[in-house]
Amino acid sequence: MHELASRALFEKDVAGLTDRLAAQRGWVFHNRKYPVVDCEFRENGRTPVRLVLQCDNWNEVPPSITLLKPDGTPLQALTNPTGVFNFSNHPSTGRFFICMRGSREYHTHPSHISDSWENLKSLDSYTIGGILTQIWRAWQKGT
């Protein structure tokens, strides 16, 4: 997708990721400038996690999502994570990854290659905010 179109779609999605929403959810945005959304989830009693969504060529392809600790170093583990958080090495990136529809690592994994992003990208649940929300809900199920 042409970068201007990608940027416009990104800006439209990011417009809803406001400080008011962040305060309500316990999210901390470190960056919301194209093509990156860098968001940390914080809640008492849970291991904080920081996600960097690389949204180049949004939304022709889903975002590539990196799992970090709040200090920006790679996240190594979570307590009682759901299957969305995969702490094995992705065959392409060699890193831990978000194994969930809406992440580039999911749709490019050999196990899910037939689960096409094309079927999802126009849905409200798969905006940048929708993808973050889905991961956030999964994170809330762990500790």
Place this chain on the structure above:
Amino acid sequence: MYVALTFNLLFITMRPSGVDPADTRPPRSQTFNLHTGDKMEHGNKENIGHEGGETKVSVAVSTTSGFFPDTGFEQVPISQKIKVMLEKAKAALKLTDTGNWVATVDKKVINPELSFEENNLHGEIEVDWGPSEGGGGHA
């Protein structure tokens, strides 16, 4: 007409009891229950909009596509089903596929098929609404 004029003059000259003339704070709005004549309080977070005998709550719906209303809160009857407000938010924010979305208040899941009162919600309420945990996993 004479009765109406008299009535209006009565309201203009009335001063709520217990008001200190030295108190320079702006007066709180005052309405009266027409059935009992009791003064009714407004602007109180815990007892919002008790007009005509029906308790109201102040509600905002938050999503990653925006808030409804976009600023502030909407006053709705406490007996109203929560899904009515969600449907308004869906239309205003131009959402389409919300079938698997979850509504929470203070991180607790609520049932939109029930009213605010039945969900034990009062006062000022922010309903967080968005998709549930993502599918996939187990690569």
